Amino acid sequence: GQNIDQPTEMTATEGAIVQINCTYQTSGFNGLFWYQQHAGEAPTFLSYNVLDGLEEKGRFSSFLSRSKGYSYLLLKELQMKDSASYLCAVMDSNYQLIWGAGTKLIIKP
Amino acid sequence: TAGITQAPTSQILAAGRSMTLRCTQDMRHNAMYWYRQDLGLGLRLIHYSNTAGTTGKGEVPDGYSVSRANTDDFPLTLASAVPSQTSVYFCASSFNGEGDYGYTFGSGTRLTVV
Numbered sequence: 001g002q003n004i005d006q007p008t009e010m011t012a013t014e015g016a017i018v019q020i021n022c023t024y025q026t027s028g029f030n031g032l033f034w035y036q037q038h039a040g041e042a043p044t045f046l047s048y049n050v051l052d053g054l055e056e057k058g059r060f061s062s063f064l065s066r067s068k069g070y071s072y073l074l075l076k077e078l079q080m081k082d083s084a085s086y087l088c089a090v091m092d093s094n095y096q097l098i099w100g101a102g103t104k105l106i107i108k109p
Numbered sequence: 110t111a112g113i114t115q116a117p118t119s120q121i122l123a124a125g126r127s128m129t130l131r132c133t134q135d136m137r138h139n140a141m142y143w144y145r146q147d148l149g150l151g152l153r154l155i156h157y158s159n160t161a162g163t164t165g166k167g168e169v170p171d172g173y174s175v176s177r178a179n180t181d182d183f184p185l186t187l188a189s190a191v192p193s194q195t196s197v198y199f200c201a202s203s204f205n206g207e208g209d210y211g212y213t214f215g216s217g218t219r220l221t222v223v
Contacts, residue, residue, distance in 0.1 A: 004151065033211060033212075041216070041217075042199060042214035042215060042216050042217055043152075043199070043212075043214050044214070045211035045212070045213070048211060087151070087152070089152075096154065096157070096167075097152075097154075097212065099151035099152040099153075100151050101149060101150055101151040102151065
């Protein structure tokens with residue numbers, strides 16, 4: 001079966017760095033997405049990786065290793081507004097997105 | 110503002126009643142999707158449409174139907190609602206169902222079936 005695993009919840013301190021991991025087992029691979037979802041709101045697109053390596057976008061970076069079935073989202077200089085759920089999703093061989101359950105990130109002052 | 114519009118924002122529905130959740134996009138995306146999101150579970154695909162005139166079943170299609178008469182609209186119908194259909198429903202669209210464009214989501218419909 002297809003499976004996406006990510007931690008349920010993480011806590012970090014304002015100004016610090018946090019890494020959210022995602023491992024996956026899917027039927028084929030056509031890219032990995034990270035989305036941010038604030039409570040009561042819709043998911044919003046953060047990043048896309050299809051090749052191995054690190055993609056950097058401001059304070060957020062996303063890494064992919066296809067051979068290990070592994071990705072992480074790195075958030076630097078954490079701000080209170082970064083408190084949200086972070087969803088990992090993999091596009092399978094049928095170009096359907098398979099979603100993880102999300103990681104709730106709590107930022108403390 | 111371009112994007113996806115869902116209606117209603119929230120609804121309380123009596124079990125056994127029917128309801129249609131509306132979804133309209135103005136980005137000319139050819140692929141559209143309906144998901145439900147429940148606490149502790151990931152987004153689960155109900156139905157999808159890769160292009161106008163075609164639809165497909167997702168992971169949890171039972172009790173739901175969709176139609177795609179044109180590019181912009183993708184309504185989701187519950188023929189006879191049951192309490193297990195209490196959830197938050199998100200409509201999404203993407204440029205061609207593949208590639209790095211990502212999905213754009215509507216703001217969601219919170220449905221409670223009592």
